[in-house]
Amino acid sequence: MRARPVIVAFPYASFRRSALSGIRSVFFISDGTGITAETLGHSLLAQFQECRFRLERLPFVDSQMRAQACVRQIRAAAMRDGVRPIVVSTIVDAAVVAALREADALFLDLFEQSIGPLEAELGVRASHSVGRSHGITESASYFARIEAINFTLAHDDGQSHERLNEADVILIGVSRSGKTPTSLYLALQFGIKAANYPLIPEDFERDCLPPELLRHRGKLFGLSISPLRLAQIRSERRPGSRYAQPDNCNFEVEAALQLMQREGVAVIDSTARSIEELAALILQAIQPAEQG
CATH class of the missing domain: 3.40.50 (Rossmann fold)
Incomplete structure (x- = not known):
């Protein structure tokens, strides 16, 4: 003992x-x-x-x-x-x-x-019972969240373009701008089917978004980030790589921002925002459309 x-x-x-x-x-x-x-x-x-x-x-x-x-x-x-x-x-x-x-x-x-x-x-006494929230596993909202999580995982990082018509939101932006954690938070907390797609040098050379995404322009949200912060994040993942070099980060961020703005995609700066704040801004934008 x-x-x-x-x-x-x-x-x-x-x-x-x-x-x-x-x-x-x-x-x-x-x-x-x-x-x-x-x-x-x-x-x-x-x-x-x-x-x-x-x-x-x-x-x-x-x-x-x-x-x-x-x-x-x-x-x-x-x-x-x-x-x-x-x-x-x-x-x-x-x-x-x-x-x-x-x-x-x-x-x-x-x-x-x-x-x-x-x-x-x-005017009613609470049950004061342990684990009352566990009953939510039987609710429709719980199963909707599970379905959303599965959808989001299958459509993370541009893995699949199938069933994008079922997506509630499609996040785009350069690698490490916060797309994956924001997508998963939307799915886990709110049952939002969130796909995400990384903008890569090939997209900048082509100077347009992939046609699979343009078909769903109304669901697109762009995440931008300061080049300095992006370089810091990438350096933690791949120190000393070209991927993390400040000049490359600056090029990718500027090219992505210009591309998204030209295509009419709403852009949110993720530099100093938490995942919760990003999710709240996206929900605020899509919920009026859903209610209408």
């Missing part, structure tokens, strides 16, 4: 100094997958860009025994970092939450903050 870690209490002032100078551990803990806790937690942490965080998701914490295992990890992180961790939780079982609170951490209990006001407004 592992020895219990020593619990060290730190005054608030030292919390603040450590948070500003070092790395603070953040745990996203849930009785389900933890994706909701992680998504909301990321949105909160993004407001503190001067801080550095070590992130860890702990899913399926649906018993006091598993909560106690989490407590040990939280305490170990506190000892390692020299500052108490942050816990973002979406657990509904009060006993499991109480077990988690044995750790010395800043707790952001997203359900506790939301369920009480909802119960008061609706």
